[in-house]
Amino acid sequence: MLPTLLLPHRFKIIGWILFIPTLLAGLALIIADFEPGFELLLTVFSFFNDDLLSHDSASPGLVLTDVTATVLGLIFIFSGLLVAFSKEKIEDEYISEIRLQSLLWAVWVNYILLFFAFLFIYGVAFLDVMVYNMFTVLIIFIIRFQYTLYKSRKTNL
Amino acid sequence: MKNTIRIERAILDITQEELAKRISVSRQTINAIEATKYVPSTVLALKIAKCFDKKVEEIFTLEEDD
Numbered sequence: 001m002l003p004t005l006l007l008p009h010r011f012k013i014i015g016w017i018l019f020i021p022t023l024l025a026g027l028a029l030i031i032a033d034f035e036p037g038f039e040l041l042l043t044v045f046s047f048f049n050d051d052l053l054s055h056d057s058a059s060p061g062l063v064l065t066d067v068t069a070t071v072l073g074l075i076f077i078f079s080g081l082l083v084a085f086s087k088e089k090i091e092d093e094y095i096s097e098i099r100l101q102s103l104l105w106a107v108w109v110n111y112i113l114l115f116f117a118f119l120f121i122y123g124v125a126f127l128d129v130m131v132y133n134m135f136t137v138l139i140i141f142i143i144r145f146q147y148t149l150y151k152s153r154k155t156n157l
Numbered sequence: 158m159k160n161t162i163r164i165e166r167a168i169l170d171i172t173q174e175e176l177a178k179r180i181s182v183s184r185q186t187i188n189a190i191e192a193t194k195y196v197p198s199t200v201l202a203l204k205i206a207k208c209f210d211k212k213v214e215e216i217f218t219l220e221e222d223d
Binding site for chain 1: 186188
């Protein structure tokens with residue numbers, strides 16, 4: 001089976017270099033309750049901007065806003081995709097099999113976790129669940145895939 | 158599905174790594190096939206057989222539960 005929809009192997013290294021610091025920065029931002037003590041103000045084009053407090057402005061246009069979370073989220077998704085979907089050094093059929101199995105595993109685990117989050121978490125705290133859930137499939141997949149690869153590399157004889 | 162890759166490797170006196178290199182797959186793949194954890198595709202089975210200069214049926218055989 002030829003691996004399709006995968007990026008060349010060299011993108012994986014670039015992905016890791018961006019992914020690790022972004023993940024740590026993202027965790028720091030969560031710990032700081034999304035108030036890191038500084039703002040990254042930038043005028044951006046907003047297609048839809050809905051403010052919880054005031055009821056005006058939802059039409060497309062330029063807005064001045066804090067883009068800390070935006071930047072982190074974008075780099076996280078970009079680098080996460082590079083790490084997850086770049087080819088291994090030798091991407092053969094067995095590696096592809098491990099990749100697909102890991103992806104399946106990650107989607108299962110992610111939705112089982114989300115199921116229980118729906119069941120047991122209520123109120124504003126559920127917003128946190130939604131924030132985490134945007135990234136967990138990718139994180140769970142990367143951990144599972146790397147772990148399985150590591151295990152298969154370790155088995156000798 | 159059983160296979161005799163380990164025996165054939167011993168005859169040629171090559172490691173998993175060397176066999177993997179000859180048919181351009183990863184060492185893990187050879188290891189997984191030898192451990193019968195993974196059933197190779199027809200293409201890969203043919204390549205392995207060719208490498209040992211044997212027929213596919215001489216290397217790979219069905220088991221009762223296949």
